Amino acid sequence: MADKPSDAHTDEASKREPLHGAPLALLTIAVAFSTFMEVLDMTIVNVAVPHIAGSLGVSPSEGTWTISSYALASAIMQPLTGWIAKRFGEVKTFVVSVLLFVVFSMLCGLATSMPMLVLCRLMQGAGSGPMVALSLTLLLSSYPKEKQGIALALWAMTVVVAPIFGPILGGWITDNFSWPWIFYINLPVGLAAAVITWSLLRKRETKIFQSPIDVIGLVLLVAGVGALQFMLDNGNDNDWFASPMITTLGIVAALCLTFLVVWELYAKHPVVDLSLFKERNFTVGVISLSLGMFAFFGINVVFPLWLQTTLGYTATSAGLATAPVGVLAFLIAPILGRNIGKLDLRAVVTFAFVVFAGTAYWFSTFDSSASFSSLILPRFVMGLAIPCFFIPLNQIYLSGLPASEIASASGLSNFFRTMGSSMSTAITVTLWQHRGEEHHATLTENVTLAHPATTSFLQQLSHAGFSHQRSLALIDQLLTREALTLAVNDVFLGCAVLFVLLIPVLWFARPPFGSAGGAAGH
Numbered sequence: 001m002a003d004k005p006s007d008a009h010t011d012e013a014s015k016r017e018p019l020h021g022a023p024l025a026l027l028t029i030a031v032a033f034s035t036f037m038e039v040l041d042m043t044i045v046n047v048a049v050p051h052i053a054g055s056l057g058v059s060p061s062e063g064t065w066t067i068s069s070y071a072l073a074s075a076i077m078q079p080l081t082g083w084i085a086k087r088f089g090e091v092k093t094f095v096v097s098v099l100l101f102v103v104f105s106m107l108c109g110l111a112t113s114m115p116m117l118v119l120c121r122l123m124q125g126a127g128s129g130p131m132v133a134l135s136l137t138l139l140l141s142s143y144p145k146e147k148q149g150i151a152l153a154l155w156a157m158t159v160v161v162a163p164i165f166g167p168i169l170g171g172w173i174t175d176n177f178s179w180p181w182i183f184y185i186n187l188p189v190g191l192a193a194a195v196i197t198w199s200l201l202r203k204r205e206t207k208i209f210q211s212p213i214d215v216i217g218l219v220l221l222v223a224g225v226g227a228l229q230f231m232l233d234n235g236n237d238n239d240w241f242a243s244p245m246i247t248t249l250g251i252v253a254a255l256c257l258t259f260l261v262v263w264e265l266y267a268k269h270p271v272v273d274l275s276l277f278k279e280r281n282f283t284v285g286v287i288s289l290s291l292g293m294f295a296f297f298g299i300n301v302v303f304p305l306w307l308q309t310t311l312g313y314t315a316t317s318a319g320l321a322t323a324p325v326g327v328l329a330f331l332i333a334p335i336l337g338r339n340i341g342k343l344d345l346r347a348v349v350t351f352a353f354v355v356f357a358g359t360a361y362w363f364s365t366f367d368s369s370a371s372f373s374s375l376i377l378p379r380f381v382m383g384l385a386i387p388c389f390f391i392p393l394n395q396i397y398l399s400g401l402p403a404s405e406i407a408s409a410s411g412l413s414n415f416f417r418t419m420g421s422s423m424s425t426a427i428t429v430t431l432w433q434h435r436g437e438e439h440h441a442t443l444t445e446n447v448t449l450a451h452p453a454t455t456s457f458l459q460q461l462s463h464a465g466f467s468h469q470r471s472l473a474l475i476d477q478l479l480t481r482e483a484l485t486l487a488v489n490d491v492f493l494g495c496a497v498l499f500v501l502l503i504p505v506l507w508f509a510r511p512p513f514g515s516a517g518g519a520a521g522h
Contacts, residue, residue: 018144023200027142028154030196034098035135036158037189038128041105042071043166044182048174055179058114068233069118070125071422076225077129078415079272080218082408084130085137089205090407094134095198100127102190109180132159133410136394138201140406146341149395153337156390157330164326167304168319175316206404217264217271224256228419232426240430273408276401284509285397286413288349291502292356292389293420295495298428299360305429306488307375310481311368324376328383336387345392345513346506352388353499353506355381360496364489368481392513399513428491435487436480443479 019027045052045066053063085093104124111117136155143151173181231249241247264270276282304322307313313321336348359382366375394413401409 019142019200020144024142026196027200028139028151030193030200031135031139032154032158033189034193034197035132035155036162037186037193038101038131039159039162040166040169041124041128041186042067042074043163044170044173045070048170048179048182051174051179052117056111056114056117062114064233065114065118066121068230069122070128071233071418072226072229073122073125074129075229075415075418075422076222077126078133078411078418079221079225081130081133081411081414082273082405083211083214083271085134085206085407085411086209086404087211089208090134090137090141091197091201091205093130094138095194097127097130097134098190098194098197100124101131102187102194103127105183105186105190109183130411133414134407136410137407138197140398141204141403142201149340149391150334150337152340152394153333153387153391156387156394157333160329160333160386160390161326163300164323168316168323171316171319211269214264214267214269214271217260217267220256220260220263221271224253224260227256228253229422232422235426236430236433272412273405276405276409276412279400281399281509281513282397282401282409282413284505285393286416288502288506289393289397289413290416290420291498291505292353292393293417294424294427295360295498295502296356296389297421297424298491298495299363301425302428302432302488302491303363303379305432306484310484310488311370317372321372321375322379324380325383325386327380329386330383332384333387333391336391340391340395343392344511345396346509346511348388348392349396349506350503352385352392353503355385356389357496357499359385360492360499364492364496366485366489368485395513396509428495431494432484432487432491435490436484439486440479440483443483447475447479 018024049063049066052066053059056063081093088096101124104120104127107120108117108124111120136152139151139155140148170182173179173185227249231246231253235243235246238246241250260272261274264272264274277286300322304313304318307318307321359378362378362381397413398406398409
């Protein structure tokens with residue numbers, strides 16, 4: 001399967017000249033906004049869940065199905081991107097994907113019941129799956145070779161900045177308008193992106209291959225990824241493997257994904273192109289990106305949760321405390337993109353992992369009395385690492401691949417990045433809660449009436465008019481606050497260690513990294 005497209009690419013290369021000037025700028029804006037909109041939608045709903053649940057008359061835990069259903073469909077569609085793009089053409093697939101996303105965004109806003117909203121979110125997620133991967137593919141094929149570093153930088157920035165703005169924008173829209181507007185804002189952006197992309201690229205469509213559908217591979221992928229995503233989303237609420245449902249899902253996911261790998265390695269027309277892992281740079285890049293994303297996302301999930309549940313921050317103020325991470329990232333990305341060809345990308349990502357590890361360790365030193373200003377400083381510094389992490393790793397895993405394989409490679413790496421984020425959310429939140437319980441038990445052992453500090457504190461509360469019952473409840477509250485803070489410190493420290501362990505892995509990548517999709521030009 002790999003040989004046919006690379007032959008095909010030689011015909012395409014001659015007729016697909018890079019875009020320049022206004023058309024290139026327009027395409028970049030259209031593609032960047034469609035990517036921004038898709039990634040934004042993964043996080044914007046998070047803060048609106050209580051409002052959605054309340055308005056549709058369901059519990060907040062049922063409300064989280066709006067998040068799970070979207071992530072589930074998106075995760076299934078991402079590894080299929082390469083196969084769909086080869087069968088229907090990259091431009092057509094991207095434009096249809098954007099239009100499906102827009103239609104189901106509108107239907108999400110119009111939903112009058114929870115089942116209707118979940119179904120529309122499922123379809124919206126399915127539409128979004130190929131969007132992010134193909135947005136990168138279309139950008140790279142439209143930019144001149146010497147400017148592909150800038151294309152990568154612009155693409156990476158939209159992927160990085162959107163999750164930061166998602167919660168802030170979601171909170172603001174929900175507080176000032178109503179929750180359907182978090183879906184309606186996609187309509188003008190998506191329609192504009194689809195119209196601009198189609199008008200500029202419709203005559204630059206890629207060659208189409210009528211390969212038969214790998215039904216067995218498709219069924220194994222849907223069942224395996226579906227069971228895994230469902231297990232990750234619901235494991236924490238159901239006490240993980242103490243629940244028969246979660247155990248069953250775990251077994252189904254393990255069996256289906258194992259069989260999928262074996263089947264796809266020998267299938268004549270695989271639905272997921274696993275042969276990409278024979279490329280050393282692709283394997284190293286995807287491992288570093290997925291595990292790096294695991295640690296990075298873990299920090300970004302637990303930090304605002306800790307601020308809101310333990311330190312009493314509102315959703316908006318927690319959003320503002322997390323936002324400074326975008327400032328330096330936004331400023332450095334274009335500079336890095338412009339000079340990417342002159343740098344050893346392994347050294348750039350090593351620098352990113354060192355900064356991530358340092359700031360994660362810095363976070364692990366805070367106590368529950370940390371001020372807002374002291375918390376935003378490490379978030380600000382962390383922004384330095386973000387472009388140095390995303391941009392070079394995208395270049396590393398795409399290096400040496402023919403242009404015809406970029407869509408498959410991008411879809412597969414996006415799948416692993418999404419899975420890294422999903423697993424991170426499930427594991428770090430569970431770890432935080434379990435460590436919180438352990439710290440609470442340890443702290444409680446030291447709070448006895450035999451301890452002078454305890455009796456002194458109880459006496460102070462008694463003089464202040466607190467009953468004995470209320471005094472004990474207050475002490476328990478204080479212990480919980482400290483226990484959850486110690487637990488969040490443990491999570492941050494774990495993330496710091498993971499970043500350090502990833503550094504040697506990077507150096508297995510083999511230069512030259514050249515331009516993304518560099519093999520096509522050789």
